[in-house]
Amino acid sequence: MTCPLLPVILCGGSGTRLFPLSRESYPKQFLALAGEQTMLQQTAMRLHGFEGDVAVAFSPLLVCNEDHRFLAANQLLEIGIRHADLILEPVARNTAPALALAALHARAGNEDPVMLVMPADHVIRDMDAFHHAVRLGYGLASEGGIVTFGVVPQHPETGYGYIQYRREQANQAFPVEGFTEKPSLALAKQYLAQGNYLWNSGIFMMRPSIWLKALVAGRPDILSCCEGAMQAARCDMDFIRPSAAAFESCPSDSIDYAVMEKLPAHPEWGIPISVVPLQAGWSDVGSWDALWSVLDRDNEGNAVVGDAVQHHGCSGSLFLSSSRLVAGIGLKDVVVVETPDAVLIADKRCTQEVKAVVAQLNQKGNKLASQHRKVHRPWGWYDLIDSGERFQVKRIVVNPGASLSLQMHKYRAEHWVVVKGIAEVTHGDRCFQLQEDESTYIPLGQTHRLSNPGTQPLEIIEIQSGSYLGEDDIVRLDDVYGRVPPVSKAA
Known part of the structure; x- marks a missing residue:
């Protein structure tokens, strides 16, 4: 009997490299950057249409930041995935602990499926090629090995890690000899010349029991903390909440550092590691120039997204508009990204430096580093239109059937004007409806x-x-989304 194939999606990430479109509160995996669907949605559907004798779980297992739980759940609902298990990380601890939480959950009930571990923020354009690679790796993973997928390099890239493999004739999966972090340009050129190096895609396959076995050998401290967190986990709606106290004590480490880089040197662990070459139009969209490379471009090499135009001799550039017209004249190899509250203009060769800009904003306490003007909530979203001394104006959109928490404010009053739809208002002991163009006043307290x-x-x-x-300044009294501490921080 074959083991089922379980998609495991690692949905963390702080969103710093694609600022200002991606922010900490709304990182790139929740954005539709390379198509109509968001990157998370594309990842969740990556095994749809998978053919073979292997049963694929209908719903993926997600590990995501607690603050992004409703974003992730709503985006899955939009593509018809209604019963996915979402494990919520109370704090960020990198990918090795995240995968440990997923493996412990997948092992519940003595099951041991083959996990296909995928970051939520990658692009893969050739699904047939990807499915072929997964089928090649499945047999090795089901037999107790760990499989990684290495992207066939197209140029000497210094922004990716590399996997060195041992050439074996007539094989389509190769033993891994070592991992190298982001190399210098000279070393990257040497790797391409040698011909037995692949880019590290960050996609893996293994059984949960094998990952836990690897942690016992390589990082037992991580496993111990994650076991404690999952043993004390509780279920909240459709979410699985590991113990915050136990997980906060967990060391932070990546899958590569914690296990993968150690495996080739430790055959006594009894865990073979192999790499399957992947030629499927992969990109981690880790910078604006990487996004430019996966978008459709005109004859001059310009990629245009949104209400943007380029004119008079622009070439090799990316123009992205979110809220207004963006025009370019005589520009070459630049990136222009417009959002309602920030604009980025950069030489395409320097887009890796965006992280430094975000770090500087954080150092100065500028909220733009972490938040958009438009803020998403489980019930919908709001857009801060204008603000000044003692006032601010928001456009609020509430999804059908949704409601905000029952609440009060200590320091502010509110006026509501209905622009579209029907509002049901609880106002003290009264409950009434407002139609379009009608309004109400909520006094302080x-x-x-x-x-x-x-x-x-x-x-x-x-x-x-x-x-x-x-x-x-929100005191919640009741909330359908389970957000009812005595005083909370967000609407």
Whole structure:
């Protein structure tokens, strides 16, 4: 009997390298960068249509940041995945602990499927080639090995790690001899000349029992913390919450450092490691120039996204617009990214330096490093349109059937004007509906709730006024999303 194939999606990531479009609160895996679907959605559907004798789990297993739980769940719902298991990391601890949580959960009930471990923020264009590679790796993984997928290099890239393999004739999977972190340009050129090096894609296959065995040998401290976190885990709606206290004590380490780089030197662990060459249009979209390389381009090599135009001699450039017209004249090999609250202009050769810009913003306490003007919530989203001394204006959209928490504010009052749809308003002891162009006033300290009883999105304009307008001025009294600490930090 064959082992089922379980997609495991690692959905962490801070979103710094694609600033300003990607932010900590809305990183790149939740963006539609290379198609109509978001990168998470594309990853979740990556095994759809997989042919062979292997049974593929209908729903993937996700490990994601607790703050992104509703984003991840809603995006899966949009593509028809309703019962995925979502493990919520209370803090970021890199990929090795994240995979440990997934393996421990997958082993529950004495099951031991083959896990296909995929980052949520990669692009793969050739699904047939990807499925072929997965079929090649499946047999080795089901027999107790660890399989990694190495991308056939197209040029001497210094932004990726490399996998060295031992050539064996008539094989389509090769023994791994070693891993190398991001090399110098001279070393990358040498690797290509040797012909037995592949880019490290960060995609792996193994049984949960094998990953746990590898951690026993290589990082027992990580395994111990994750076991404690999962033993004390609790279920909340569709989410699995490991113990925060246990997981916070876990060391931070990557899959590569914790295990993969050690395996070739430790045959006594009894875990063979192989690499399957992958030629499937892969990219980790780790920078703006990487995104440019996977987008459709015109005859001059320009990629244009959104309401953007390039004119008069532009070449080799990326123009991305989110909210207004962007025009370029006489530009070569540049990146222009426009969002409602920030604009990036960069030489395409320097896009790896975006992380330094984000670090500088964080150092100065600038919230733009982590938050968009448009903020997503489990019930919908809001856009901060304008603000000033003692006031701010928001455009709020509530999804059909959704509602905000029952709450009150200590320092601000609110005016609501319905622009589109029907609003159901709880106002103290009263409950009433507002139609388009109708309004209500919520005085300071008044208990209130906004709901959408309709089948179309509800859109309102909210005007806040008061001595303090921060998002932590919310006292939740009841909440359908389980967010009811005595005082919480977000609407």
